[in-house]
Amino acid sequence: MKKKLYDLPKYYNIAFSWDNSNEIDLLQMIFEKYVPYEVKNILEPASGSGRFLMSFPKYKYHITGYDNNRRMVAYARKRISNAGLQDFAKVISGDMKSIKFKEKFDAAFNSINSIGYLLSDGEIISHFRNTGESIKKGGIYIIHLACAADKFEIYETENEGWVLEKDGIRVKTIWAIEKEDKQKKISYQFCKMTITENGKTFVLEDRHKLRLWFFEDLKNLIRESGKFRLEAIYNEKHNQIPLDMHINGELGNLYYVLKVK
Numbered sequence: 001m002k003k004k005l006y007d008l009p010k011y012y013n014i015a016f017s018w019d020n021s022n023e024i025d026l027l028q029m030i031f032e033k034y035v036p037y038e039v040k041n042i043l044e045p046a047s048g049s050g051r052f053l054m055s056f057p058k059y060k061y062h063i064t065g066y067d068n069n070r071r072m073v074a075y076a077r078k079r080i081s082n083a084g085l086q087d088f089a090k091v092i093s094g095d096m097k098s099i100k101f102k103e104k105f106d107a108a109f110n111s112i113n114s115i116g117y118l119l120s121d122g123e124i125i126s127h128f129r130n131t132g133e134s135i136k137k138g139g140i141y142i143i144h145l146a147c148a149a150d151k152f153e154i155y156e157t158e159n160e161g162w163v164l165e166k167d168g169i170r171v172k173t174i175w176a177i178e179k180e181d182k183q184k185k186i187s188y189q190f191c192k193m194t195i196t197e198n199g200k201t202f203v204l205e206d207r208h209k210l211r212l213w214f215f216e217d218l219k220n221l222i223r224e225s226g227k228f229r230l231e232a233i234y235n236e237k238h239n240q241i242p243l244d245m246h247i248n249g250e251l252g253n254l255y256y257v258l259k260v261k
């Protein structure tokens, strides 16, 4: 059987192990600007191998992550315990489609279009409703995603991509958008990892079906959830993007700040 990327957290964790301190600086600035109280407790849906579960505690935040892949959850949990961060970070199994929390968080964050694994309007709306119920009034949910490009171009060359290395394991990753179905609002994406470990090289190829986002559509889903209003948008250079601007994929991944009503 073909191996799936998220079933191999060790390699995922190397491929995505770039420094996220700049991103955390932006998130902190957003917390301070948009939340009327001090943010101490963060929820991270689809927390994966624990990049943010490991980083936020360094800034004295408490963070709870969840993921629907049990291997990712087990891997992140082990990282947290190896680093002695159990008082600051925890991770549980859960699905963005349905999970609900009794606890109320100050803020939530969803990185690199993990929310895109929710494909239907119904799934997205119920995720917004449940997440909104899990955040204190005035708190925020920051979602990080790119909208569809105005001019779609297949991004696929053997030379593109990035290489990262950790513990003697080298991972070259290519992540390409192969096809966009604007009618069905689905983005077909392809990931190829070339992994070199103990002198042996193997290739992992995996296809991902993600929501194809359109700004108007995203705004409607936020509105229909009844829980949030879109408060602000930032780009990865920390610049604020006006809400009335034409938002497209050419602007790259953006941070949408959703405020609990």
Ligand SMILES: C[S@@+](CC[C@H](N)C(=O)[O-])C[C@H]1O[C@@H](n2cnc3c(N)ncnc32)[C@H](O)[C@@H]1O
Binding pocket: 006, 016, 045, 046, 047, 048, 049, 050, 051, 052, 066, 067, 068, 069, 072, 094, 095, 096, 097, 110, 111, 112, 114, 117, 118
């Ligand atoms: C691109 S990774 C991002 C992980 C992490 N947020 C990060 O920044 O490294 C996407 C994650 O979403 C998880 N995922 C996909 N669908 C999910 C769902 N319906 N509910 C919860 N997690 C999901 C995958 O298992 C994977 O760990």
